[in-house]
Amino acid sequence: MMNLKNLVVAALAVCSFVGSAFAGPFTKKSELGGFDGFVERMSGGVRELGRGNTGSADTASMPGAFWNPAILGFRENLGVTLNIERRDLDRLGGAFGIEGKVGKRMGVGFAMLYRGDRDFKVIDDDDETMGTAKPFFSMFYLGFAYRATRQDAFGISLSMSYDNLDVAQYFEGIEMEDSFRSPVTINLSWLRQWNAKWSSSVVIRNLSFSKNLSAKWSKNPSKDNSLASTEGVRPKVLQIGLGYRSHIMGKPVYAWMEALDYQVADTLLAFDPQLHVWTGRVGFECEVVPNATLRVGMDDLNWMLGAGYKFELSIGRKKYPLEINYAFLYETSAGLWSPFTLGLRGYIP
Amino acid sequence: MKLGMMKWVVARKSIAFVAGLLVGGSALCTNAFAGETLFSNFVFAVESAGENGALWAFSRDGSYSGVTLLNFNVAGKGNVVTEATAQSPVETDTLTAARYEIFEESFAERRRIPTIYAGTKLGFVLPMFAMDKDERYRKPAGFYTVRDLKNVIENPIDVPSVANDLDTLKDDPMMYANSGFAFDSTAKRLWVARGALGVMVHDISGKKNTDTTFILNTKTKKLERLKNDAELDFKYNPEIFDVQLHPESGDLWLATAQGIWKRTSNGDVSRALESSVLDTMRVTGLWMGGEPLQIIAETNYKKDENSIGGLWRKYGEKPKDFSKVNFLDTAGKKQKKDIYDEADYTVSDVAFIGKTAYVLVRAVGGSISGYLKLDSLGAKAWEKDDDGKDQWLYGYETGATDRKAVIMSMTTFPLSKNRTGLAIATYGNGVSVSADSGATWSIVLNRAKLSNDLGSIRMVPSVITPGDEALVSYKLSKDSKVTIEVFSYDMRKVRTIVKDAERNTDASRSTNAKEDFWDGRDDHGKDCTMGVYYIRVKDNHGHVGWGKAMTLGGNFR
Numbered sequence: 013m014m015n016l017k018n019l020v021v022a023a024l025a026v027c028s029f030v031g032s033a034f035a036g037p038f039t040k041k042s043e044l045g046g047f048d049g050f051v052e053r054m055s056g057g058v059r060e061l062g063r064g065n066t067g068s069a070d071t072a073s074m075p076g077a078f079w080n081p082a083i084l085g086f087r088e089n090l091g092v093t094l095n096i097e098r099r100d101l102d103r104l105g106g107a108f109g110i111e112g113k114v115g116k117r118m119g120v121g122f123a124m125l126y127r128g129d130r131d132f133k134v135i136d137d138d139d140e141t142m143g144t145a146k147p148f149f150s151m152f153y154l155g156f157a158y159r160a161t162r163q164d165a166f167g168i169s170l171s172m173s174y175d176n177l178d179v180a181q182y183f184e185g186i187e188m189e190d191s192f193r194s195p196v197t198i199n200l201s202w203l204r205q206w207n208a209k210w211s212s213s214v215v216i217r218n219l220s221f222s223k224n225l226s227a228k229w230s231k232n233p234s235k236d237n238s239l240a241s242t243e244g245v246r247p248k249v250l251q252i253g254l255g256y257r258s259h260i261m262g263k264p265v266y267a268w269m270e271a272l273d274y275q276v277a278d279t280l281l282a283f284d285p286q287l288h289v290w291t292g293r294v295g296f297e298c299e300v301v302p303n304a305t306l307r308v309g310m311d312d313l314n315w316m317l318g319a320g321y322k323f324e325l326s327i328g329r330k331k332y333p334l335e336i337n338y339a340f341l342y343e344t345s346a347g348l349w350s351p352f353t354l355g356l357r358g359y360i361p
Numbered sequence: 362m363k364l365g366m367m368k369w370v371v372a373r374k375s376i377a378f379v380a381g382l383l384v385g386g387s388a389l390c391t392n393a394f395a396g397e398t399l400f401s402n403f404v405f406a407v408e409s410a411g412e413n414g415a416l417w418a419f420s421r422d423g424s425y426s427g428v429t430l431l432n433f434n435v436a437g438k439g440n441v442v443t444e445a446t447a448q449s450p451v452e453t454d455t456l457t458a459a460r461y462e463i464f465e466e467s468f469a470e471r472r473r474i475p476t477i478y479a480g481t482k483l484g485f486v487l488p489m490f491a492m493d494k495d496e497r498y499r500k501p502a503g504f505y506t507v508r509d510l511k512n513v514i515e516n517p518i519d520v521p522s523v524a525n526d527l528d529t530l531k532d533d534p535m536m537y538a539n540s541g542f543a544f545d546s547t548a549k550r551l552w553v554a555r556g557a558l559g560v561m562v563h564d565i566s567g568k569k570n571t572d573t574t575f576i577l578n579t580k581t582k583k584l585e586r587l588k589n590d591a592e593l594d595f596k597y598n599p600e601i602f603d604v605q606l607h608p609e610s611g612d613l614w615l616a617t618a619q620g621i622w623k624r625t626s627n628g629d630v631s632r633a634l635e636s637s638v639l640d641t642m643r644v645t646g647l648w649m650g651g652e653p654l655q656i657i658a659e660t661n662y663k664k665d666e667n668s669i670g671g672l673w674r675k676y677g678e679k680p681k682d683f684s685k686v687n688f689l690d691t692a693g694k695k696q697k698k699d700i701y702d703e704a705d706y707t708v709s710d711v712a713f714i715g716k717t718a719y720v721l722v723r724a725v726g727g728s729i730s731g732y733l734k735l736d737s738l739g740a741k742a743w744e745k746d747d748d749g750k751d752q753w754l755y756g757y758e759t760g761a762t763d764r765k766a767v768i769m770s771m772t773t774f775p776l777s778k779n780r781t782g783l784a785i786a787t788y789g790n791g792v793s794v795s796a797d798s799g800a801t802w803s804i805v806l807n808r809a810k811l812s813n814d815l816g817s818i819r820m821v822p823s824v825i826t827p828g829d830e831a832l833v834s835y836k837l838s839k840d841s842k843v844t845i846e847v848f849s850y851d852m853r854k855v856r857t858i859v860k861d862a863e864r865n866t867d868a869s870r871s872t873n874a875k876e877d878f879w880d881g882r883d884d885h886g887k888d889c890t891m892g893v894y895y896i897r898v899k900d901n902h903g904h905v906g907w908g909k910a911m912t913l914g915g916n917f918r
Contacts, residue, residue, distance in 0.1 A: 043853070043855050043883045043884065043885065043887070044849075044853055045848065045849035045853030045854065045855035045883065046849065046883040046887055046888070046889040046890055048890045048891075048892075050849055050850045050892070051850040053851050054850075054851045079747075101895055101907055101909070110801070125687075129850075129893050129909070132823070132909055132911065133819075133823060133909065134823055135819055135820060135821055135822055135823040136420060136422075136821075136822050137401075137422075137789050137808045137821065137822050138399075138401050138402050138403075138404075139808050139809045139819065139834065140807065140809070141809070147851075147892075147893055147911065148891065175891070177891070177911060177913075179911065180826050182824075184423055184424065185423065186417070192891075199401060231891060231914060233380075233826075233913045233914075240826065241916075242888070242890075242913060242914030242915055243889055243891065243892070243914070244891065244914070276867050299363060314852075324640055325565040343495075343852040344850050345848065345852055345854050346852040346897065347905070
């Protein structure tokens with residue numbers, strides 16, 4: 013007889029798959045693409061990217077302050093991760109994280125996510141190229157976790173963004189402002205390691221102290237108010253993750269699933285399905301040979317393949333566990349593939 | 362304020378600099394190959410250059426003003442072909458012909474840039490404005506004469522001390538801005554309407570050019586020489602807003618704050634017509650031309666902060682006085698309401714071809730602009746819109762421009778020996794030229810060279826605010842069906858601009874400017890968030906090209 017846990021797991025799995033495969037038809041009115049927060053949506057960490065950007069239910073995901081601050085409660089060592097993504101159309105991304113244990117039950121971590129365009133041609137109304145801008149968009153996270161039991165940890169992270177469009181120099185006559193900082197937003201999370209096989213996570217992102225708890229703020233692109241101010245709005249996100257570990261033919265295999273709900277409305281809670289965008293992520297990995305892992309995943313309609321290799325670096329008497337990761341990405345809607353993503357992570361015992 | 366109205370910097374400086382280097386200081390560059398190089402696509406005025414197929418255009422972009430000389434010919438099917446263009450910046454970047462707030466100004470005479478072709482000695486004549494202490498171009502400084510690209514000459518005009526003594530003039534120097542020109546080719550005199558300072562004659566008949574300013578005295582009925590310490594009394598010395606030389610009598614007609622006056626060749630001054638409905642009106646513009654002779658007059662005054670305009674005409678010899686221009690519906694029935702009842706319009710220019718007068722009008726702020734076609738009966742609507750409203754204005758909707766740009770100026774010019782060309786200047790979309798009296802138009806504007814088969818996609822401009830139009834500029838090597846879509850940074854599709862739309866191959870650009878643009882919004886009309894977006898163009902032959910645009914974002918709706 014199927015118990016409650018398995019029922020929940022099965023439901024989540026179905027949601028993830030359905031979300032992945034049929035994200036489009038649900039978005040009748042609301043579009044996610046036009047909303048702020050794509051840095052967050054694109055995630056950080058090449059290891060996680062290779063398996064469909066799944067990472068919230070995995071205690072080994074890094075940077076934990078981004079994926080799920082509760083992960084920090086499970087840290088035993090000082091962990092560092094550095095990732096670089098070179099996507100087609102001159103898009104450069106990256107993630108950096110450093111995190112560690114504080115006391116017996118707590119963890120703290122910092123994460124930075126970066127996305128930019130390295131070759132944006134500024135073209136004026138006379139069809140003349142004025143120069144090349146390098147706009148970038150970044151998110152910073154400071155996460156804290158408390159491990160309430162051996163199985164459960166709760167986390168909170170404070171995040172803010174800093175964007176720089178890098179185009180002000182091309183305009184005169186107005187005092188243009190092209191860099192913007194968001195107010196601090198709050199992310200809450202829970203991670204439970206049910207047993208050796210199952211884990212689950214719940215992350216609520218982008219809450220704010222403003223009205224409706226919406227992460228919303230004004231951006232004024234001109235200091236002299238000659239351009240209309242605009243609004244940055246980050247949708248509230250409910251992210252539910254699930255992890256399953258097992259062995260097939262003696263090889264460790266992992267399955268990861270995440271269901272995400274983006275509330276595309278400036279209200280506390282919106283129940284109209286037209287104001288929600290549902291997507292899913294799913295990923296699998298297998299340690300095919302000791303320390304070498306192959307991964308496959310799907311984030312919304314995008315496909316990923318990944319690989320990772322663990323090794324140890326000896327410096328003096330100390331040994332530092334390191335892992336190098338690679339991911340291949342195909343962005344289905346746009347028909348773009350990106351073969352150049354590399355990540356490095358390691359621990360300082 | 363839209364980004365399109367904003368000023369771009371850097372490139373213009375480099376163009377002027379490089380051009381200067383190329384010709385050793387005369388800052389002249391030519392482009393005989395593409396034939397599509399204007400000083401800027403923000404063109405404020407066009408004027409005949411005297412010779413067949415030659416047209417002057419004055420542009421201003423950011424801090425830089427310049428003129429372009431365009432040369433056209435007419436191909437076998439009647440298409441206008443650009444043969445060559447050459448441009449030159451004006452010498453001093455603290456002077457320009459495009460005055461500050463030309464779009465917003467409520468006085469009609471200040472909302473246009475008067476120009477004239479004044480023979481080979483003076484050439485293209487434009488007003489000249491200097492910066493005031495707030496660095497705004499609102500200080501009348503004289504006029505430009507552009508004989509050729511190497512002779513863009515600044516002609517400063519003395520300002521008498523009365524202009525500094527009278528508070529009204531001191532506070533608002535635009536009261537004596539140049540607002541009209543007339544050239545007497547026989548006497549070799551350029552007449553310049555100077556508003557509160559009357560009318561000036563720039564005499565080029567002698568060895569040395571001389572300037573003399575006169576004020577109209579309605580009591581003595583004389584044009585009196587304006588002395589440096591003269592006292593002005595606007596009751597008897599009305600402002601003179603425009604000047605025209607009557608093509609038949611040769612009399613100088615003056616559009617004044619107290620009706621229309623004339624000065625005959627022997628110096629007598631009187632009302633232009635014995636008795637006219639315009640005698641007490643503030644006549645701000647006067648245009649003459651066509652066959653039979655048409656005289657168009659514009660009246661304009663302010664009431665409760667609103668600008669009240671009127672369009673008047675004297676058509677042929679029969680009528681003894683001006684009458685209001687009739688506005689007719691598509692069936693030719695006279696309408697009670699006209700465009701002046703809908704918005705605050707003023708006349709920017711009038712051009713004449715045969716019986717037809719082309720009256721270019723623009724609403725305050727530049728929100729609407731277009732030209733009326735006046736035949737012997739009046740302005741006839743060319744269409745009724747979906748709400749049943751008569752459409753009198755020709756422009757974007759009738760193909761005069763392919764983008765919704767403000768039409769700034771209009772002129773006729775000799776296109777070939779037997780053909781009169783019609784040209785319009787637009788703010789952002791270059792110059793449009795017609796060889797068939799406005800039935801079809803050819804558009805001349807700056808375009809970067811594109812690679813075939815979607816090899817390069819340019820968004821023009823690439824930085825916008827929602828509601829602006831970033832043109833998707835691309836080139837096809839054969840007729841194709843094209844799909845254009847917009848993706849966010851994370852490659853989610855946010856907008857389909859066109860799907861399987863038929864586009865033709867073209868020597869420079871296959872873009873359909875009326876459809877192929879992104880306005881910074883998604884498929885549901887919502888403003889996209891500030892950031893970089895990626896525009897994919899696909900044809901049905903397997904070619905794919907990408908462009909990039911940045912929106913400065915809009916409001917959450």
